[in-house]
Amino acid sequence: MPSILRTFLAHHNVKAALRLTFGWIFIGLGIVGLFVPILQGILFIAVGIALLADHIPFFAKIRNSLYRRFPKLERLVRRVRARIRLVHRRLGHKSDGPHSRT
Secondary structure, eight states: OOHHHHHHHHHHHHHHHHHHHHHHHHHHHHHHHHHSTTSOHHHHHHHHHHHHTTTOHHHHHHHHHHHHHOHHHHHHHHHHHHHHHHHHHHTTOOOOSGGGOO
16 A cells, blocks of 8 residues: 555544544533533534534434524535635645545
């Protein structure tokens, strides 16, 4: 396997592992936040769903049902992703992975 491909696959796996780890951490914080008044439980759960939706079909279904129910939310997410890609390009990063789509 060429070293460039090996480096890409290693980077992609690390990125996916970080998204999964932080997604579950946010889901856990959200569940705790539902019972603790200091934490914003729904906000943490929403961030967790956003991080996990590209990797776990159950959360993708939740995200897609939210997009169908709230079309403005989908447009907002698309605009935010486009801005993030723009900032990454300006900083010299390449857009890769499942989030490079619009």
